[in-house]
Amino acid sequence: MSDRLGWLRGIGKALIVTVVGVVFLFPLYWIVTMAFKPQEEWQPIDGVHWVPDDWTLENFKKIFGRATDTGFFEAAPTDATNAIVNSIVAATGGTILAMLVGTLTAYGIARYKAGGGFLPFQILQLRMFPPVAIVIPLLIMYAYLELVDTYWGLILIYGAVTFPFVVWLMRSFFQEVPREIAEAAIVDGCSQWGALFKAVLPQVRGGLAATALFVFILNWSDFLLALVLTSEQVETAPVFLNGLQSAGAGQEYGPQAALGLVLIIPPAILGLAIQRYLVRGLTFGAVKR
Amino acid sequence: MAEIRIQSLTKEFAGGVVAVKDLELEVPHGSFVALLGPSGCGKTTTMNMISGLERPTAGEIYFDGRPITRVAPGKRNVGFVFQNYAIFTHMTVYGNLAFGLKVRKDGRSKAERDAEVRRVAEIVGLSGSLERKAGVLSVNDMQKVALGRSMIVQPAIFLLDEPFSNLDAAFRAYMRTELKRIQHEMGQTMVYVTHDQVEAMSMADRIAVMNLGELQQYGSPDDVYNRPRNRFVAGFVGSTRMNFLPASLAPALAPEGRADKLTLGVRPEAIEIVAPGDARSTLDARVTLVEPLGAKDVVHLEVGGHDARVVGAPGRRPHVGDSVGLSFDPSRVHLFNDETDLAV
Numbered sequence: 001m002s003d004r005l006g007w008l009r010g011i012g013k014a015l016i017v018t019v020v021g022v023v024f025l026f027p028l029y030w031i032v033t034m035a036f037k038p039q040e041e042w043q044p045i046d047g048v049h050w051v052p053d054d055w056t057l058e059n060f061k062k063i064f065g066r067a068t069d070t071g072f073f074e075a076a077p078t079d080a081t082n083a084i085v086n087s088i089v090a091a092t093g094g095t096i097l098a099m100l101v102g103t104l105t106a107y108g109i110a111r112y113k114a115g116g117g118f119l120p121f122q123i124l125q126l127r128m129f130p131p132v133a134i135v136i137p138l139l140i141m142y143a144y145l146e147l148v149d150t151y152w153g154l155i156l157i158y159g160a161v162t163f164p165f166v167v168w169l170m171r172s173f174f175q176e177v178p179r180e181i182a183e184a185a186i187v188d189g190c191s192q193w194g195a196l197f198k199a200v201l202p203q204v205r206g207g208l209a210a211t212a213l214f215v216f217i218l219n220w221s222d223f224l225l226a227l228v229l230t231s232e233q234v235e236t237a238p239v240f241l242n243g244l245q246s247a248g249a250g251q252e253y254g255p256q257a258a259l260g261l262v263l264i265i266p267p268a269i270l271g272l273a274i275q276r277y278l279v280r281g282l283t284f285g286a287v288k289r
Numbered sequence: 290m291a292e293i294r295i296q297s298l299t300k301e302f303a304g305g306v307v308a309v310k311d312l313e314l315e316v317p318h319g320s321f322v323a324l325l326g327p328s329g330c331g332k333t334t335t336m337n338m339i340s341g342l343e344r345p346t347a348g349e350i351y352f353d354g355r356p357i358t359r360v361a362p363g364k365r366n367v368g369f370v371f372q373n374y375a376i377f378t379h380m381t382v383y384g385n386l387a388f389g390l391k392v393r394k395d396g397r398s399k400a401e402r403d404a405e406v407r408r409v410a411e412i413v414g415l416s417g418s419l420e421r422k423a424g425v426l427s428v429n430d431m432q433k434v435a436l437g438r439s440m441i442v443q444p445a446i447f448l449l450d451e452p453f454s455n456l457d458a459a460f461r462a463y464m465r466t467e468l469k470r471i472q473h474e475m476g477q478t479m480v481y482v483t484h485d486q487v488e489a490m491s492m493a494d495r496i497a498v499m500n501l502g503e504l505q506q507y508g509s510p511d512d513v514y515n516r517p518r519n520r521f522v523a524g525f526v527g528s529t530r531m532n533f534l535p536a537s538l539a540p541a542l543a544p545e546g547r548a549d550k551l552t553l554g555v556r557p558e559a560i561e562i563v564a565p566g567d568a569r570s571t572l573d574a575r576v577t578l579v580e581p582l583g584a585k586d587v588v589h590l591e592v593g594g595h596d597a598r599v600v601g602a603p604g605r606r607p608h609v610g611d612s613v614g615l616s617f618d619p620s621r622v623h624l625f626n627d628e629t630d631l632a633v
Contacts, residue, residue, distance in 0.1 A: 180374075181375050183371070184371060184375040188392055189442070190392050
C-alpha cells in the first residue's frame with residue numbers, strides 16, 4: 001500500500017513540476033515561435049498558430065532594416081542596431097559604475113562599520129519608492145545639467161539606481177571573508193588598498209560575478225528611465241522595442257518578439273561566461289555559517 | 290632579530306571596555322615569549338598592537354629601542370600567524386608563500402624569490418604541494434602555509450596567535466616541537482599567544498600571564514609554575530588545578546594585631562596520600578573519585594568540606610570512600626593573602 005502511495009505521490013510531484021515548468025517556459029516558447037512567424041500568423045485572422053506554419057526570418061530582417069516585403073500596412077523599415085549598441089554601452093557603464101562605488105562602500109561597511117549601523121538601511125531606502133516617482137524631477141534636473149539623451153546621463157542614473165543592490169549583496173559576501181585575510185596581507189606589507197585588491201577581492205570573485213550579472217540584467221531591462229531620459233541619440237533597445245508599432249498593424253508583435261529574442265543574447269552570454277562562479281555566488285553569502 | 294619593549298600600553302575600545310591596561314613587557318632578543326591567559330584577557334589585543342593592526346590608546350612600543358607605535362604594520366617587519374590561518378585560498382601554495390616577497394618589493398629578482406619560496410617550503414614541509422590550490426589543503430597543511438608565508442619575509446619578530454588550536458592533537462604536538470626547533474635554529478624573537486598553559490610551559494623561554502587586561506606575572510616557566518606571584522597565576526598554570534584551602538596563621542606566627550585571612554595553595558603533585566594514622570599525615574580526607582590516566586592517577590578528595598585533587602603515580606590506588614591521610618612538603622606550599630590575592 002505504501003508503495004502505491006509513493007507511486008501516486010511521484011506522479012503528483014511530476015505533475016506539479018510540469019505545470020510550473022509550462023507556466024514559466026511558455027512565454028519563452030511564445031516569443032521564440034512568434035519571432036519566426038510571418039505577419040499573417042502573428043496577427044492571424046484564422047485562430048491561434050501554436051507552431052509557425054511558414055518559418056521566416058522576415059521579422060529579424062525588419063528590425064535590422066533589411067525588410068524585403070514592406071507590406072501595405074507597415075511602417076518604414078527601421079534598424080535596431082543603434083539601440084542595441086546604446087543599451088550595451090549604458091547597461092555596461094552603469095554596471096561598472098555601480099560595482100566600483102558599491103563594492104568599495106560595501107567593504108567599508110562590512111569591515112569598518114563605516115557610516116554607523118544605520119547607513120546600509122539608508123542606502124537601501126533609495127530603492128524603497130517606485131522609480132516613476134523620481135523620474136520627472138530627474139528629467140528636469142537632467143535638462144539643466146544637459147544630460148538628457150546622453151550616455152553619461154544613462155550611465156549615471158543606472159549606476160545610482162543599482163548601487164544599493166551592489167552594496168547589500170557585496171556586504172554579505174565581504175562579511176563571509178575572515179578579517180584576518182586582510183590583516184595578514186597588511187602585516188605582509190600591503191596597504192589597505194593592496195589588501196583589498198590582492199587578498200580580499202579575489203576571495204569574493206564569485207560574489208562579484210553574480211552581483212555584476214544581476215545588476216547588468218537590471219540595467220539591461222530598464223524601460224522607464226530610458227524612455228523618459230532619452231529620445232533619439234541614445235535610445236535603448238527596450239524603448240526601441242516599444243516603438244515597433246505602426247498605424248496599420250498596431251503593435252508589431254512579430255518584430256518585437258524577434259528583437260526580444262536578440263536582447264536575450266547578451267545577458268545569456270555573460271551568464272555562461274561567469275557560470276562557474278555563479279552557482280557558488282548565488283548561494284555563497286546567502287547563508288551565514 | 291629584534292627585542293621588543295612595551296611601555297605602559299593601554300587599549301580602550303569604544304564603549305569603555307579596557308582590553309589592555311598599563312602593560313609593561315620586555316621581550317629580549319631571540320627569545321620565545323608566551324602570552325598566556327584565559328579568553329578575553331587582552332593577549333590577542335596586545336598582539337594586534339605589537340603587529341600594528343590595532344592602535345593603542347596610550348603607551349609606546351619599541352623594537353630595538355625604536356618607537357614603532359605609529360609605524361604601519363607592513364613596515365614593522367613582523368610576521369603574523371593567525372589562529373584561522375588566513376591563507377589566500379584563491380592562490381596556490383606557491384603564490385601564498387611568495388606573497389610577502391612580492392608585495393614588499395625588496396628588489397629581489399624572480400629567481401631569488403623562487404629559491405626563497407622553495408627553501409621555506411622545504412622547512413615547513415610543503416615542497417610536494419607547491420602547485421596545489423591552497424583552498425583544497427588539509428587544515429594541517431593550511432597552517433603550514435600560514436607559517437611559511439609569515440616566515441619567508443624573514444621578520445624581525447614573529448607573532449603567533451594561537452596558531453595550533455585548530456589542529457588535531459598529534460599534529461599539534463609535532464608542530465610545537467617543530468616551531469621550537471625553528472625558533473632555536475634561527476634565533477628568532479617570537480611572541481606566542483595561547484590560552485593553553487601546557488603549550489606555554491613547553492615552548493616558551495618566558496611566560497607573561499595575563500588576566501582581565503593586566504599582566505599578572507612575567508617570568509620563566511619555572512618561576513610561573515613554582516613561584517606564582519598571585520592566586521590567579523597559581524590557579525591558571527598547571528594541568529591539574531592547584532588546590533586551594535582556607536587557612537589562617539597560628540597566633541604565635543602572626544605579627545602583632547594581624548590575623549589576615551589566608552588561602553593555602555598546594556599543587557596536586559606535591560601531595561602524597563598516606564595511611565590515615567601515618568605520622569607524616571597532616572590532613573584527613575576522604576576519596577570521592579579516582580581518574581586513572583595511565584602514567585598517573587588523579588584522585589579527587591574531600592577535605593573538611595573542600596574539594597582537593599592529588600596527582601600521583603599509580604600503584605596503591607585508593608578506593609572511593611576510603612579515608613586517607615595527606616602529607617605535603619612544606620617547601621612546596623603557597624600562601625595567598627585573601628584580601629590582595631598576592632602570594633605571601
